[in-house]
Structure formats: C-alpha cells, structure tokens
Amino acid sequence: GAGVSQSPSNKVTEKGKDVELRCDPISGHTALYWYRQSLGQGLEFLIYFQGNSAPDKSGLPSDRFSAERTGGSVSTLTIQRTQQEDSAVYLCASSHSGAGELFFGEGSRLTVL
Amino acid sequence: KNQVEQSPQSLIILEGKNCTLQCNYTVSPFSNLRWYKQDTGRGPVSLTIMTFSENTKSNGRYTATLDADTKQSSLHITASQLSDSASYICVVSAGGSYIPTFGRGTSLIVHP
Numbered sequence: 543g544a545g546v547s548q549s550p551s552n553k554v555t556e557k558g559k560d561v562e563l564r565c566d567p568i569s570g571h572t573a574l575y576w577y578r579q580s581l582g583q584g585l586e587f588l589i590y591f592q593g594n595s596a597p598d599k600s601g602l603p604s605d606r607f608s609a610e611r612t613g614g615s616v617s618t619l620t621i622q623r624t625q626q627e628d629s630a631v632y633l634c635a636s637s638h639s640g641a642g643e644l645f646f647g648e649g650s651r652l653t654v655l
Numbered sequence: 656k657n658q659v660e661q662s663p664q665s666l667i668i669l670e671g672k673n674c675t676l677q678c679n680y681t682v683s684p685f686s687n688l689r690w691y692k693q694d695t696g697r698g699p700v701s702l703t704i705m706t707f708s709e710n711t712k713s714n715g716r717y718t719a720t721l722d723a724d725t726k727q728s729s730l731h732i733t734a735s736q737l738s739d740s741a742s743y744i745c746v747v748s749a750g751g752s753y754i755p756t757f758g759r760g761t762s763l764i765v766h767p
Contacts, residue, residue: 546698573753575754583759584744584757584758584759584760585699585744585757587754587757590753590754592753598753598754633698633699635698640753641686641687641748641752641753641755643689643701643704644691644699644701644746644755646698646699646700647698648696648697648698649696649697649698
C-alpha cells in the first residue's frame with residue numbers, strides 16, 4: 543500500500559484478555575516504531591525495529607508488552623493480560639532509515655473495559 | 656536527558672488570524688527538528704524539517720524558524736483556516752540516535 547496500515551482500527555476488550563495489534567509499514571522502509579498515545583497526551587515511545595538488528599525495547603512499560611517484526615516488514619504488538627490503563631491509541635510509524643521522516647499509520651484505538 | 660517543551664499547551668484563535676507556536680529543546684547533539692500536524696483521530700504528518708544550518712523554512716501558510724544557539728524553534732501559521740485545527744508536535748532528533756524526542760504538542764482550535 544501507499545501508506546502505513548494498522549489493524550484493527552478499534553479494539554474493545556475485557557480486562558485480563560490478550561490483544562494483538564498489527565502494523566504494515568511502507569514497502570522498503572527499514573525502520574519501524576510503535577508509540578502509545580493516551581487521551582490528550584503526547585506520544586510515548588514503545589519500541590523500535592531497524593532491519594535485522596535487535597529491537598530497542600527501552601520504551602515498553604512492562605513485560606506484558608512485546609512486539610515482533612517478521613521478515614523485516616509486518617510488525618505485531620502484543621499486550622498480555624490487558625489492564626484499563628492500557629487503553630490508548632497505539633500508533634505505528636515507519637521510516638526509510640533511522641532518524642528520517644516518520645510516516646504514521648492511523649492508529650489502533652484500544653479500549654479495555 | 657533529552658527534552659522537548661512546547662508552548663502554549665492549547666490555543667484558540669479566530670479564522671483568518673495568525674499564530675505562533677513555540678518549541679524549546681535540550682536535545683544534544685542536535686541533528687534535526689521536525690514539526691508534525693496531527694488531526695483528531697489521525698496519525699501525525701510531517702510539515703517541515705529544520706537542520707542545524709537552516710533558520711527559516713516555509714510550507715505554504717506554515718513557516719518554521721530555528722535558533723540553534725538558543726535551542727528554540729517556532730511554527731508560525733498565517734491566515735489560519737478551520738482545517739488548521741489540530742495538534743502540532745515538535746520532534747527533535749539527536750545525532751547518532753534513531754529515537755527522536757517528542758514534545759507533548761500544542762492543541763490549536765480555529766473558530767469561524
């Protein structure tokens with residue numbers, strides 16, 4: 543596709559359930575980022591992938607959060623045993639290279655009841 | 656610690672008026688600064704990039720300035736339109752780092 547694609551666009555889940563959020567970056571972009579944006583707040587860095595290098599996981603808030611990037615393309619962010627404070631918009635961005643312009647998807651809005 | 660501070664936090668103006676948003680940063684070593692526009696319910700979109708040697712850059716009605724000595728940037732919007740209502744985010748990248756530092760954004764509301 544022409545842009546970064548994220549799915550689902552909206553997800554409502556019950557507390558304690560696991561959720562998976564998907565990101566399909568722009569073709570050819572080697573860098574991929576996940577951010578979290580709580581209501582009315584700024585973007586919070588979660589994790590960064592660059593090519594085949596080990597990801598930078600320094601922003602993950604707890605061990606309930608994990609992410610994979612298969613084949614250097616599609617990425618999945620997994621949140622286990624969701625809590626109400628996990629409710630937020632999860633944004634994915636890709637870049638042609640690290641430190642370049644970030645191209646964001648429309649985000650996945652997660653609501654934990 | 657790298658930080659980006661934006662002001663004001665929110666701003667309300669009338670259509671057709673001008674406004675200026677501010678960004679102060681302590682990111683070091685400085686590589687570049689970008690302004691992003693985030694419409695409600697959408698992902699941020701880059702408006703402009705400023706590098707160390709650039710003082711001013713325009714993109715239509717948007718003009719960004721950079722003072723690398725004082726570590727300040729501004730985004731000036733001329734003849735505002737209703738579609739300018741959005742959050743404007745200042746993002747600063749450090750040399751050697753692939754993880755940029757985001758400001759919390761300025762929420763702009765343009766009233767008719």
